[in-house]
Amino acid sequence: MKLLRDILYGVGLTAVSGSTNVMINEIRFDSREVGMDDVFVAIKGTLTDGHNYISKAIDKGARAIICEELPGQIIDGVTYVEVDNGNKALAIMASNFYDNPSRNLKLVGVTGTNGKTTISSLLYQLFKKAGYKVGLISTIKIMVDDETLPTKHTTPDALTINHHLKMMNQIGVEFCFMEVSSHGIHQKRTEGLVFEGAIFTNLSHDHLDYHKSFAEYRDTKKILFDGLSKKAFALSNIDDKNGLVMLQNTKGRKYTYALKTYADYRAQVLENQFDGQLIKVDDNEIWTKLIGNFNAYNILAIYATADLLGLEKMETLRLLSELENVDGRFQYYVSKEKIIAIVDYAHTPDALKNVLDTINALRTGNENVITVVGCGGDRDRSKRPVMGHIASEMSNKAIFTSDNPRSEPPHAIIDEMEAGVEPQNTKKILSIENRKQAIKTACQLAVANDIILVAGKGHETYQETNGKRIDFDDFEIVKDLLESMNK
Template identity: 70%
Template sequence: MIILKDILYRVSLNKVVGNTAVAIRDINFDSRKVGLDDVFVAINGVQSNGHDFIKMAVDKGAIAIICEKIPDITVNGIVYVEVADSKKALAIMASNFYNNPSKNLRLVGVTGTNGKTTISTLLYNLFTEAGYECGLLSTVKILVGKKKYKTSHTTPDSLTINKYLAEMLDAGVEFCFMEVSSHGIHQKRTEGLHFQGGIFTNLSHDHLDYHKDFKEYRDVKKAFFDQLPKQAFALVNTDDKNGNVMLQNTAAKKYTYALKSYADYQANILENQFSGLLLKINNNELWVKLIGNFNAYNVLAIYATADLLGLESLEILQLLSTLESVDGRFQYTISESKITAIVDYAHTPDALQNVLETINTIRTGNEELITVVGCGGDRDATKRPKMGGIAAQLSTKAIFTSDNPRTENPETIIEQIEAGVSPVDYKKTLSISDRKQAIKTACQMANEGDIILIAGKGHETYQEVNGERTDFDDYKIVNNLLMTLNK
């Protein structure tokens, strides 16, 4: 039996109406899911305010209401608890409800604009290969040991997080690696979790549709490190000027990694090819199957984290050399006619520039580099012209197309992308709103030795238009087209 009073432990309470010594069945923040004897947590969300649905929750059988303002009219027999922040209260209650599973796991959070999925996934792979039971909470999937679940958010809601952490604990998982998004931090989804470590990758233009400005975006990321306990480690990339900002107020043990500046963990790129990278990490040479400067940072962060978590250096190096790229992250295929197609999740200006610069560093210059790129609808529109300018400047041909237009007009999004193209690059661009047709056109334009980059959607296997999702997998589509068009 779970008692309301027990799951309110460590929640800051303003006012209580009723007796908190009641038994509860479940916690919900969606009034549609409330059942008999549930707790309903009224959250002021982005699209709706849970306080408007308190009566509905009570009518559906809720026995307790957690809210930021107790309604003027209350119902006898219902417990009302007023808190300063419902989101924070929900997260702490979720941890308590599931017996604080993160206390008994070695939980590591990865935050930053780019690299979160690669680092968290490859840490899961590396520690699994080292013989440990591991868990993963990422953009692409949730893994409890080898058991796989789909996910819809980079950082799930706090109830979902704790549910899976509890399942991991029951399954004997020791290490869990988790992507921590700015949305997740800002919406208090990670409150109440006990992290053993936090990793900062980098910070660039993204999510400014949600955050007021870049400073707020940065400070939200910093809040994650501010909350780390002194027993944890904070590992940051100091080649990014925001790395040291993350460390300013943290109580955690501070560690740094870098390619260009002095750091606790340093690496140099000795060779950079389509087949992989030759690196020197803390004076040890290492060949990895991952490609590009950005992946050199990812590999270094993984090495440093594994070291901080207690693995032996030689074992880490050996395991790193076996790792494969993550789905949709510089995932490439070479056709029979020697056309290279690369699919990458690059959906920010910085990520797109990193991928294109990597390709241009590796290629001889005799090949065409054809980039297919779009931008998501109902998201940060200010990055669209920047991405158009980067794609046109760093490619021999750029095809602008749809990503996930959602409720926006795809043509309008493409026009905003085109607005960032320099006049000298106009002739290098083409706009085709149908994404499959855009990829097909790129394949038709390519000749032996040429390179096609399809950016923006990466691992996603759907396209979202006007609220409807249809099957769409960039990697499968380009593979099929190259086989069909280049027999």
């Protein structure tokens, strides 16, 4: 238990009713989880408002309430604290409650549209191979050194983040690599965290349903860099036109990386094959199992970060050559019939184009590229016709299907994808709502040496429809289908 006044250190308070000199058991922002002597933080969410559940939290034993608006009825014996922003207050309180765990390790945040999971996951891999105790907070999972924990969000809530950072402190983790999404930044989940460094990968069309404009999306990402201290490093991809924007006004030490322009860290792709690529980094050649220019950027960002964190350069290059692909990121399987199936998390126009660019650069021209792709429901609708255009333009055959439809009718999402298809490409597309049937059709159409790309869901092992999640693993499904067809 901790004193409420200690938990509130650094939180901007506008009004207080009652004593802050009370002991608190846990911090809660879900009234259903409140227990005796807890503090309940009322959050104004997109779907629900925690202020509507203050009475319920008190009935369940809440000793204190943190809110943006004091309720009309004040209950004796309960402390009420009014704050400007409930999300920000929650994050700072969580950090205080868990003894500011980010200060006791080197926390590096990775932000951008594409590449966050690959860079953070491979940094985790590399530092583990180098002999360190390492943490990872990513879309795919949370790692507390060797312990694997599930995660539901790219950037978990502030309590979850600090709880796991505290776990890392307890076992002596030295480095932690964390994906930092625009949602997480906007919702203040990273407030109170101390970052050793931040990495910017790239910026392209995504989440405009949430941020409303590209400028707002970009500026939200920039907040991570604006909050860095003078001791931290700010590493940015300046081949992206927004790369230098991220470095404006940051107090951190500025570093750049690029393949095309002059930068502090540079790389050159010398050779690209389906089983890997040869890259020159700092005048040293390395072979990596990760293919494509987009992965060359990822490798370069990892190399630069390792250097900035003090690893020896030649040792880093050696370890880079040993890194394995991240699940759902250009993960491929070759059937007995020599059909290549690739599963990738490409769920944005830029990511889909990058993957198809890589595939088309590696093919001889005699094989067909068959792309299975959908778009998520209840998300940015403006990217759907763009995704449809890219898939149909850059593939020999494109099969439009369901991704995670959520509450939207799958056919309505597919209709919006079809709207982006140019007249000359209409004969190249099929629309099949059932995702498994769409993948099966791709397998049936493919012959020896053809390439099947199953895009959009990547590492996800479920499909979400009308509030329900069913088991669905793109990689296992396409692999099983190809194996069964070869018997």
